[in-house]
Each structure stands twice: as C-alpha cells, then as structure tokens.
Amino acid sequence: MIHKIVPLQKITSAFLTAHEINLYVYRLDLNHASISGNKLYKLHYNIDAAKKENKKTILTFGGAFSNHIAASAAAGKEYGLKTIGIIRGEECQKLNPTLRFAKEQGMELHYVSRMLYKNKNELNEYISNKFGEQNYYLIPEGGSNQLGIEGCKEITKNIPINFDSICCACGTGATFTGILLSIKTNQKAIGFQVLKAENYIKNEVSTWLNQFSSAQKNWEINDVYHFGGYAKLKTELLNFIQVFEKENDVPLDYIYTGKMMFGIYDLIKKGAFKKGHTIIAVHTGGLQGNLGFEN
Numbered sequence: 272m273i274h275k276i277v278p279l280q281k282i283t284s285a286f287l288t289a290h291e292i293n294l295y296v297y298r299l300d301l302n303h304a305s306i307s308g309n310k311l312y313k314l315h316y317n318i319d320a321a322k323k324e325n326k327k328t329i330l331t332f333g334g335a336f337s338n339h340i341a342a343s344a345a346a347g348k349e350y351g352l353k354t355i356g357i358i359r360g361e362e363c364q365k366l367n368p369t370l371r372f373a374k375e376q377g378m379e380l381h382y383v384s385r386m387l388y389k390n391k392n393e394l395n396e397y398i399s400n401k402f403g404e405q406n407y408y409l410i411p412e413g414g415s416n417q418l419g420i421e422g423c424k425e426i427t428k429n430i431p432i433n434f435d436s437i438c439c440a441c442g443t444g445a446t447f448t449g450i451l452l453s454i455k456t457n458q459k460a461i462g463f464q465v466l467k468a469e470n471y472i473k474n475e476v477s478t479w480l481n482q483f484s485s486a487q488k489n490w491e492i493n494d495v496y497h498f499g500g501y502a503k504l505k506t507e508l509l510n511f512i513q514v515f516e517k518e519n520d521v522p523l524d525y526i527y528t529g530k531m532m533f534g535i536y537d538l539i540k541k542g543a544f545k546k547g548h549t550i551i552a553v554h555t556g557g558l559q560g561n562l563g564f565e566n
C-alpha cells in the first residue's frame with residue numbers, strides 16, 4: 272500500500288491569533304478516495320499479512336455506519352481479496368450509504384443480532400462454524416490490532432514541521448497509540464474519546480502500550496467532548512462543524528473529527544495550551560459516515 276503525501280493545512284483566524292496558537296490540520300481524509308484517513312494505515316500491514324499468509328478472504332466486523340467496513344470493502348477490492356463483513360444488528364430493507372458502498376465493492380454482508388455481536392466468544396464460534404472452511408484472515412472491529420497500530424505509527428512520518436501537541440479522535444484508541452508510539456518524548460499526544468464511557472480509552476491505550484513494552488507518559492485522553500456518544504448530534508456541535516467548514520474549507524465528520532476539533536477549540540478558549548504552542552489535529556477521515564445523516 273502506498274501512502275500519498277497529504278497537505279498539512281494551517282488554520283488562520285483571529286481567534287487563533289488572539290490566543291497565539293499555531294493550529295494545523297493534517298489532512299489524512301485526502302489520502303485515498305475510498306480507504307480514507309486512519310483506516311488506510313490500520314489496514315496496511317493487515318492486508319500485507321493476509322497476502323503473505325496466502326489468504327483469499329478477509330473477514331471483519333462493524334456497525335452499519337462503520338468507516339472500517341467501508342474501508343475494508345474498498346481495500347479488498349483494490350488488493351484482490353474477497354471480503355466478508357459481519358454487521359451488528361438486523362438487516363434493513365434499504366441499505367444505508369455505508370453498506371451500499373461496501374456491497375458495491377464486493378463485500379459479502381452478514382448480519383448478526385446485537386446480543387450475539389456483543390458476546391465475543393459466542394460470535395467467534397458462530398463465525399468459525401459458518402465461514403471456517405474459507406480460511407479467512409480475521410481483522411477485528413475498527414482494524415484495531417497490533418498490525419493496525421504498527422501502521423498508525425507511520426501517520427506522523429511525513430509531517431514536515433515540529434510540533435508540541437498532536438491530537439486525534441479515539442474510537443478504540445489504536446490510532447492514537449500508533450501516533451503516540453511515534454512521537455518524541457517532548458511532544459504530547461492528546462486523544463479525544465468519542466464514546467461516553469469512563470476511562471474506556473485510557474485503559475485501552477494503557478493495555479496497548481504494555482503490549483508494545485512502552486512506558487510512555489507524554490499523553491492524555493480527554494473524555495469531555497463525546498456529546499453523549501456516537502451519533503447523538505448536539506446543535507452546538509453541528510453549528511461548530513458548519514462554521515469550521517465554511518471558514519477553513521475543511522469538512523469534518525459528526526462522529527470523530529468534529530468532536531475532536533470542537534474539543535481543541537474549547538481547550539484553546541480555556542487557555543489549556545501555552546502561548547506559541549503548535550498543535551497538529553489529525554484529520555482521520557470518516558466523511559463517508561456523514562452520508563448516513565444527510566439522507
């Protein structure tokens with residue numbers, strides 16, 4: 272897989288000037304037409320491994336609006352692998368834009384009840400009974416495994432400037448962990464948890480760091496800006512996204528990057544960053560998910 276060099280876009284505004292903050296958006300949303308943002312990095316070494324192990328099929332998991340499902344379907348098509356998507360919940364009569372796209376890319380969609388989806392042991396048994404003879408390569412939900420994190424270590428590689436803080440939105444924390452493992456100790460990684468669940472990402476990241484034998488301390492997880500959890504859109508968030516897009520020509524999604532950017536602006540307003548601070552906001556993509564809300 273080839274990673275295109277994407278723009279590091281400087282955001283200029285009277286607000287940022289007044290607070291003496293240098294803010295840049297790293298536009299990973301522009302890295303690929305259909306395997307957008309962090310998902311390309313998370314899939315990179317997983318696809319390599321599947322090929323190396325001579326697998327013909329990738330099997331993975333996600334909700335009906337999952338960016339990972341869309342990206343995996345597109346990656347399968349591009350790299351000549353069959354894809355099976357295990358989708359949480361009942362099949363709807365009309366496919367939403369995410370699932371329609373996945374299907375168009377050739378992904379075989381298989382729906383399981385929320386109850387079964389939640390029970391990982393039972394789900395794994397069900398899947399291996401049903402698809403076992405296909406000798407598939409399994410990618411966990413969100414593409415979040417060790418190889419996914421290895422891929423995300425490369426996100427910062429082409430950032431052409433020095434920075435003090437780097438921010439990203441966290442669903443599972445795997446992308447954040449990869450970014451964290453790649454920065455210098457005098458730089459800080461700040462993750463914005465999008466789900467409402469106490470210490471969820473903090474614990475996940477600690478577990479990942481252990482697996483990578485890292486004792487890094489230069490990170491924090493902010494869990495203030497989840498807006499009630501996935502897809503619970505608050506007017507304040509929607510307004511912020513609209514204004515941000517219009518002023519800076521940077522589209523944001525409602526689930527991840529919109530919340531991160533809202534959080535960054537609120538922290539700047541509250542004086543959480545020193546004057547002269549340079550912040551990188553990683554735009555992890557996810558714009559395909561907006562189609563589901565606009566319909």
Ligand SMILES: *Cc1c(COP(=O)(O)O)cnc(C)c1O
Binds near residue numbers: 442
């Ligand atoms: C999946 C996704 C994330 C979350 O990535 P994790 O590695 O699961 O934390 C963040 N932003 C966007 C746009 C995503 O699609």
